[in-house]
Amino acid sequence: xxxxxxxxxxxxxxxxxxxxxxxxxxxxxxxxxxxxxxxxxxxxxxxxxxxxxxxxxxxxxxxxxxxxxxxxxxxxxxxxxxxxxxxxxxxxxxxxxxxxxxxxxxxxxxxxxxxxxxxxxxxxxxxxxxxxxxxxxxxxxxxxxxxxxxxxxxxxxxxxxxxxxxxxxxxxxxxxxxxxxxxxxxxxxxxxxxxxxxxxxxxxxxxxxxxxxxxxxxxxxxxxxxxxxxxxxxxxxxxxxxxxxxxxxxxxxxxxxxxxxxxxxxxxxxxxxxxxxxxxxxxxxxxxxxxxxxxxxxxxxxxxxxxxxxxxxxxxxxxxxxxxxxxxxxxxxxxxxxxxxxxxxxxxxxxxxxxxxxxxxxxxxx
Amino acid sequence: xxxxxxxxxxxxxxxxxxxxxxxxxxxxxxxxxxxxxxxxxxxxxxxxxxxxxxxxxxxxxxxxxxxxxxxxxxx
Numbered sequence: 001x002x003x004x005x006x007x008x009x010x011x012x013x014x015x016x017x018x019x020x021x022x023x024x025x026x027x028x029x030x031x032x033x034x035x036x037x038x039x040x041x042x043x044x045x046x047x048x049x050x051x052x053x054x055x056x057x058x059x060x061x062x063x064x065x066x067x068x069x070x071x072x073x074x075x076x077x078x079x080x081x082x083x084x085x086x087x088x089x090x091x092x093x094x095x096x097x098x099x100x101x102x103x104x105x106x107x108x109x110x111x112x113x114x115x116x117x118x119x120x121x122x123x124x125x126x127x128x129x130x131x132x133x134x135x136x137x138x139x140x141x142x143x144x145x146x147x148x149x150x151x152x153x154x155x156x157x158x159x160x161x162x163x164x165x166x167x168x169x170x171x172x173x174x175x176x177x178x179x180x181x182x183x184x185x186x187x188x189x190x191x192x193x194x195x196x197x198x199x200x201x202x203x204x205x206x207x208x209x210x211x212x213x214x215x216x217x218x219x220x221x222x223x224x225x226x227x228x229x230x231x232x233x234x235x236x237x238x239x240x241x242x243x244x245x246x247x248x249x250x251x252x253x254x255x256x257x258x259x260x261x262x263x264x265x266x267x268x269x270x271x272x273x274x275x276x277x278x279x280x281x282x283x284x285x286x287x288x289x290x291x292x293x294x295x296x297x298x299x300x301x302x303x304x305x306x307x308x309x310x311x312x313x314x315x316x317x318x319x320x321x322x323x324x325x326x327x328x329x330x331x332x333x334x335x336x337x338x339x340x341x342x343x344x345x346x347x348x349x350x351x352x353x354x355x356x357x358x359x360x361x362x363x364x365x366x
Numbered sequence: 367x368x369x370x371x372x373x374x375x376x377x378x379x380x381x382x383x384x385x386x387x388x389x390x391x392x393x394x395x396x397x398x399x400x401x402x403x404x405x406x407x408x409x410x411x412x413x414x415x416x417x418x419x420x421x422x423x424x425x426x427x428x429x430x431x432x433x434x435x436x437x438x439x440x441x
Binding site: 124128 | 368370371374375377378381382384385386388389414417418421422425
C-alpha cells in the first residue's frame, strides 16, 4: 500500500489559499481600522481626506436601556426583548425535538454534544445537592441554564440589534428641536429630543415628522424585566422546595419568635431568664436579617445578569463603531465566554441556594 | 465540599453585598422623601443593609470555612 502523498500546507489549507485568506484578513483589518471612528480621527489629524461610502461606516451607537415597545397585543405592550426571548424558547423546543426524536445508543454529533452538556450539569447538581436532591432540582436548573445561555448566544447573531423598525409620529409642539451641522457623510439634519432620546426629523409627504427607529429584536438578557422574572422564578423555586422539604421549620428560619416568647412566659411564671429573652430577641433579629437577605438575593440575581449582559452589548456596539470588522471580533469571543459564565452562575447560584434551603440550619453549620 | 459549590458561593458574595447596601440606602431615601425626615432613614437603611450584608456573607461562606476547618482537623 502506498502512503498518501503528504500535502504541503498549514492549518488544513494549501499555501496559496492561506496567503489569499491572510491578505483578505489584513485588508479587512486595515479598511476596518481606517473606516472606524478612531481611524477617521487619525486621518483627519494628518490632513488625509478619505471618505468611505456610507455602507462601510458605522453610525454612532445610541444604546437605550429600557426595551422599546414595538406593538400592543390585547393592550399588552410587546417589546423587542420579549420577541428575542420567544425566539429563544422556540429554538430550545426545536433543538430538544431534534435531539430527542431519534435517540440512538451510539449517539450522533448533536446528541453527543447535548448529552455531554446536560450530563455535566446533572453531575454538578448531584455533586452540590446530593444524589436524590440533585435529580429533583436538575430540570429547573438545566432550564434556567439553557435559557440564559441561549439568550446570550443568540443575541450575538447578526440581525439581533441591527434590524430596525421605522415609525413616523407627529412632533409634539413643545419639543426641543436641534439642528446638527453636516459632518463626514451626514448632511445637516434636524433632531428632536424627547426624554433624552434623539429622533431624526424627516420629510414625509411634505410634512415634517419625527422618525422613531427601534431595533426589532434585542438580546432578552439586556432587559431588566427578563432577568427579574428569572430571579423571581429562582426565588419561588427555592422557597417551594425549602417549604416542601422542611415544612414549618423552614419558616422558623425567618420567623423565629418561639424562644423569645417561651422565655417571656417563664418570666410571668416567676422564673426570670434574662439570657433567654436576650437570645430570643437576637433570634428574631437574625430571622429578620435572613428574610431581608432572601429578598435582596432577587435584586442581586437580577442586576448581576442584566448588568453583565447590557455592558457586553454596549461594549460590542462601541468596539464595532471605533474599529469595525476584524478588530472588534475578539470582543465577540469575550461575549461568548461571558454569556456561558453568566448562565452557569445564575443556574449554579440557584442550585446553591435551593440546597441551602433544603438543608436544616443545624446540619449546615456542622 | 465540591470545588464548584465553593466557587459558586463565593461568586454570589460581591453582588449580594452591593445589592444590600444599595437596597438599604434607596429604601431609606424613598421613606425619607415621603416623610421628609432626611437623613434619618437613609442612615437606618444603610445600617440595616450592612447588617444584612454581613450576616448574608457569613451564611454564604460558612460551609466553605467549616469545610476548611474540617480538613485541617482531619490532617
